[in-house]
Amino acid sequence: MSSGRPEGSRERTAEAPERNSCRDDVPVVERRNRSGIISEPLSKSLKRSRTLSQYTAACPSANTNGHTHHGEAKSHSAKPQPATPPQPTVSALTAAKLDRTLEQVLEGQNGLLHFAQAAALLKRAGMEHMLLPGGMGMGGSDSGSGTSDLEGASAADSVGGVADFPYGVGGGFPFNPGLFIMTPAGVFLADSALHMAGLAEYPVQSELASAINSGKKKRKRCGMCQPCRRRINCETCSSCRNRKTGHQICKFRKCEELKKKPSAALEKVMLPTGAAFRWFQ
DNA sequence: ATGAACGTTAAA
């Protein structure tokens, strides 16, 4: 109180650190841990921005070589494949692959399937029929190569707003909307889709359900909003000052999504076009 | 309505 400087200008918000800018313009070592100052921006999955092509990358090749993406399309390319042994049945193989992929995917996604991942999985599982016909791919540019439908959306992973979900902006949602549940945190595979794909037994389903229904699950930062992108604590806000007892993240770093009520998050179930979203068929 | 404190969860 004495030196009343309660983070003074709130509009300057994200700029409280202008004083921190001294830290900011330093080569940003941003690796301060110890009592409080975080440097780690996001959870692993968010740090490692994935391009949609990374998801699909495993798709075409996955059919030829079993090793899917043990690390998201890493430069693990030239791996001597044990000359694909007597293939079991296609379905068995895909199932196995799906199994692993799903597992890995789930690891980083809180048990929820991200849209692109879900799409890739469905396709790999031979569930293309679940996608809308016509191969109306992203903006319709992707003609022949049905394998890289998602490729065209790689821009999407530049995160943020509509760009984050280009599907349908230009020509229409390329996938059957009933299959996905859209939330500000992402687009996820719906229950019905899981059943159709024979993935219903996966925890995804129940996790998603419980997350939505009970709102119990601890939410995570979106990693895209301005505050989330911020990496330095202001050290002046109440949260920073009371870190010991408050257990709260710096006010300037508080995710916009998390500021909203969990319920509010589910309200944004609209397609970018403004059209109401069909949850189920 | 806002903020502080505490309990708890999740990740390292």
Next chain:
DNA sequence: TTTAACGTTCAT
């Protein structure tokens, strides 16, 4: 086990 931070409760 430690640390970061979300969710909840309580005080103002």
